[in-house]
Amino acid sequence: MAIFLLCGGDMIVKIEIYKPLKNIGMSTRIMARRVYGQFTEVKEEYFHTHLEEIDTYLEEIFDEYAEDHNSASLLASLHIIAKVKGISHITEKTGMTRQGIQHALSSQGNPTFDSVNSIMNALGYHLVPKKLDSNNQAHINQDM
Secondary structure, eight states: OEEEEEEETTEEEEEEEEOOOGGGOSOOEEEEEEEEEEHHHHHHHHHHHOGGGHHHHHHHHHHHHHHHOOHHHHHHHHHHHHHHHOHHHHHHHHOOOHHHHHHHTSTTOOOOHHHHHHHHHHHTOOOOOOOOOHHHHHHHHHHO
């Protein structure tokens, strides 16, 4: 039997595949399929047990945002880290309400720069400029 976790969108589906019976031929039968959980729940659970990987994850999501400009993805990823670090802790540090933080870090959120900076500070980080390499700079100049 083989077990696969397939990611599609925000869902993770667990599929168990059993060896085909000899008289069925080469086709494989899918015996069980169930939703394992939301992908964001799996990420959050992972970071609860791997706190040392949060720094690298934050670098990666900001690098991805610099390339694809997908603010909804960036905010959703920051929301995961905020939940791992504790929303209550962030409310105390920022002075924002729990609902304000939840909304700012939702895919529909449109937080101000000050809000993002405050949340990042509460998480123990600050926003710093990072010089673009010459290939990225040429691409940006062409877009203007």
